[in-house]
Amino acid sequence: MSARTVPPLQIGPHRIWPPLILAPMSGVTNRTMRALYKPFGLGLTVTEFVSSNALQHGNKRTMEMIDQHGLEKPVSTQLWGDDPAVMARAARVVRECGADIVDINFGCPAPKVVKTRGGSACLKDVERCEAIMRAVVCAVDCPVTMKMRLGWNEEQLVYIEVAKRAQRAGVAAVTLHGRTARQFYKGNSDWDHIARLKAAVGIPVIGNGDIDDATQAMDRMERSGVDAIMLGRATLGNPWLISQIADLMEGRPARQPPAPADRLRFAIVHYRTMVQELGESRAVPQMRKHVALYLKGIPGAATLRERIMHIDDGEGAIAVVEETIESLERCAEAA
Numbered sequence: 001m002s003a004r005t006v007p008p009l010q011i012g013p014h015r016i017w018p019p020l021i022l023a024p025m026s027g028v029t030n031r032t033m034r035a036l037y038k039p040f041g042l043g044l045t046v047t048e049f050v051s052s053n054a055l056q057h058g059n060k061r062t063m064e065m066i067d068q069h070g071l072e073k074p075v076s077t078q079l080w081g082d083d084p085a086v087m088a089r090a091a092r093v094v095r096e097c098g099a100d101i102v103d104i105n106f107g108c109p110a111p112k113v114v115k116t117r118g119g120s121a122c123l124k125d126v127e128r129c130e131a132i133m134r135a136v137v138c139a140v141d142c143p144v145t146m147k148m149r150l151g152w153n154e155e156q157l158v159y160i161e162v163a164k165r166a167q168r169a170g171v172a173a174v175t176l177h178g179r180t181a182r183q184f185y186k187g188n189s190d191w192d193h194i195a196r197l198k199a200a201v202g203i204p205v206i207g208n209g210d211i212d213d214a215t216q217a218m219d220r221m222e223r224s225g226v227d228a229i230m231l232g233r234a235t236l237g238n239p240w241l242i243s244q245i246a247d248l249m250e251g252r253p254a255r256q257p258p259a260p261a262d263r264l265r266f267a268i269v270h271y272r273t274m275v276q277e278l279g280e281s282r283a284v285p286q287m288r289k290h291v292a293l294y295l296k297g298i299p300g301a302a303t304l305r306e307r308i309m310h311i312d313d314g315e316g317a318i319a320v321v322e323e324t325i326e327s328l329e330r331c332a333e334a335a
């Protein structure tokens with residue numbers, strides 16, 4: 001019997017175990033990906049961010065972004081926008097479509113988002129942040145959470161102010177990525193700020209940024225005191241990191257990562273599932289990036305990546321991966 005090393009994360013009625021969350025990643029965490037990664041040990045997954053304006057028109061692609069698999073429950077659906085009334089309407093739509101939690105994005109630094117005053121641009125105006133949070137909380141009967149960066153820039157670190165307003169507005173939990181918007185992905189996520197936020201508010205705090213190792217994840221969690229951690233880029237091509245952290249949270253030693261050939265076998269499952277669910281024309285470009293990441297550390301990876309970049313059909317790319325598995329196995333037998 002192992003004893004859990006951390007408590008579950010409580011968000012409204014949802015008891016989230018383990019307190020390990022897959023970060024929302026636009027163009028990546030679609031329903032297929034969330035369902036594929038959930039069994040590795042995630043407590044919660046978040047959709048890609050969805051524009052509250054686009055939701056008013058309900059086009060097919062937008063509705064697909066908020067669609068769920070069923071396997072990945074509970075699901076948090078993330079919205080972005082600058083207008084409290086539009087955000088409230090969008091929240092009602094996603095709730096009706098099955099969102100268990102509605103998450104508000106105050107973190108995206110992408111130019112196309114901030115130029116319409118959405119995402120991290122909201123952090124330039126804490127009053128507007130509060131108005132958006134209040135409107136969304138009033139609009140739905142499920143918990144509302146919020147994800148943000150430290151502030152727009154170094155001179156305006158508003159995260160504690162915004163989180164206090166979130167708490168007063170009835171927001172159930174807040175995620176902090178420890179960079180400013182102006183930093184994009186430069187420098188490091190500053191976990192001292194994350195610890196400061198945890199000490200400043202009573203609602204659960206989820207820490208995010210630069211976690212890429214199981215021991216480091218637990219260390220960050222302990223030192224900052226956060227209630228949960230959110231993992232993004234490091235899980236891509238390496239969902240086993242999720243299982244390793246989940247092991248440590250369950251109080252057992254972290255499992256060994258799989259052998260390279262087994263990693264690639266999973267890459268094939270991932271590939272075929274994406275083709276089945278998204279169709280070849282959409283799955284192939286997305287899977288080029290994923291396969292490149294699954295190949296990381298495998299001998300000859302650069303050449304294999306290059307070959308796969310030029311293949312336009314799923315089974316053709318899978319044949320290259322299968323060939324690689326055979327050659328890895330021949331090498332293992334010879335050793």
Ligand SMILES: Cc1cc2nc3c(=O)[nH]c(=O)nc-3n(C[C@H](O)[C@H](O)[C@H](O)COP(=O)(O)O)c2cc1C
Pocket residue numbers: 023024025026027028047048049078105107108147177208209210211230231232233234
């Ligand atoms: C490709 C990509 C897309 C992202 N899309 C979103 C998004 O839609 N919503 C959001 O809140 N954050 C988004 N992020 C930020 C991540 O959720 C996360 O905060 C960031 O990557 C830091 O965590 P990490 O170091 O574990 O990757 C995105 C990040 C990446 C790399």
